[in-house]
Amino acid sequence: MDSLWDFPDFDGHELVQFVTDRESGLTALIAIHSTHVGPAAGGVRVWHYARTGDAVVDALRLSRGMSYKNAMAELPLGGGKAVILADENRSKTPEMLAAFGRAVERLGGRYVTAEDVGMSVRDMVAISRETRYVAGLPASEGEVGGDPGPHTSYGVYLGVRAAAKRALGKDSLAGLHLAIQGAGSVAGGLARRAAQDGARISLADIDADRAERLAAEVGANVVAPDEVLFLEADIVSPNALGAILDERSISRLRAPVVAGGANNQLATPEDGDRIHQRGILYAPDYVINAGGIINVSTEYLRDGDESAVRERIERIPGRLERIWDESIATGRNAAAVADDMARRLIGRA
Structure with a gap:
């Protein structure tokens, strides 16, 4: 190179x-x-x-x-x-x-x-202290700011529910088995909401102690990090690092849905086709996990309050629906459809 x-x-x-x-x-x-x-x-x-x-x-x-x-x-x-x-x-x-x-x-x-x-x-x-161009700063009650993780988690939860409805015909996560990769802020928020809905949860994290703590809190089953993506589950939710969906891992998936907050889940563009060809519903990561940057944007631009942030995050399922609709109509994979939509918006069609 x-x-x-x-x-x-x-x-x-x-x-x-x-x-x-x-x-x-x-x-x-x-x-x-x-x-x-x-x-x-x-x-x-x-x-x-x-x-x-x-x-x-x-x-x-x-x-x-x-x-x-x-x-x-x-x-x-x-x-x-x-x-x-x-x-x-x-x-x-x-x-x-x-x-x-x-x-x-x-x-x-x-x-x-x-x-x-x-x-x-x-x-x-x-x-x-050194730059004006920063967000995610502490916020007083009622103000926008702070840790973006909980906002990302809320958007992922809404996206997971939308995926469950689209692929499984379920209006709730009750009774569904979620395999969650990760036990950090985003994964933890998703697990807590899913548990409140009555979902059955399996989870894993490279930090075993953190995984055990979250599992004890939400009544989940802890599995090995190298097993969680390949469980027989209703929904697999990657919420750790990226590039975990490649030719080998996609061939081993046993869930009809992949929907999670990790960035860059697909190792290569070709992996979008691989997951599509297997008939697995995929939620493009940068669409489902936008809740955090929505909060950051609102804080930095000062163009809304907490209710505005929530309302903006709640548009995420509608965007996923439009992507999935176009995927069905064109036969193209959901990741490629989302990429084309985004490129048009930034003038790179």
Whole structure:
């Protein structure tokens, strides 16, 4: 591979910036995919990558996904993402966060950052001391802001219910078996709502203690992380990291529905066809998991209150229905249909 432009996931990105701050030890990437409809918005994640190239691929894929997500959610925002390359303990220091904030500020508002994997509301506060272009800050009662995870989770729950109705003819999750990958904020919120509806839940997480705690809370069964996607279930819900649906894993699925909040679930575009050919209903990830960025957008743009955020998130099932309708009408897989819709919205048809 000769250059950045040779990465398969490079998709006409407007900017890919490598950030190094020797004094703090910060090494990071900021990728802006599109500012066609507004400033590029997307979270910053802290992760340990085995190779720098893996971080580049992650930033490219995630920023493109944010362009599509924000466009499909009808937000006046483009798509961007940042990754901080961490050690194996995924450690971060106040100095590193400050250096990252300064890097965001130097972009002059082209990129708006927020919370993602490995980051917290407290970290966003630290970053906000160096830049105006940040969201996910603490909010007083009745105000919009804070951790976007619960909002993402609410949208995923609504999308899972829409998928259950479409594929299984069920108006409720009562009695259905959900296999949930992950036990973090998004997966936890989904599990709690599904349990309240009367669903039977199996779950897994690479953090066994976290999985056990969530299972005890919602009455779920804990399974091994490498088994959860392949359980005989009504709905498989990936809510961890991406690229988990590939040729091998799709061939082993035993559920008629895949609907979850993880980003970039399909390892390749061809995997959209593979899941479609198996007759499995797929909820495109950046459509179903848009609740968090809807909250971030409302906070940053100051164009609504909590009720507005909820109403905007509750449009997610309707968007999924339109995608599935077009998929049936054209015979094309749901992921490809969603991608085409999003590309039209950002001027890249």
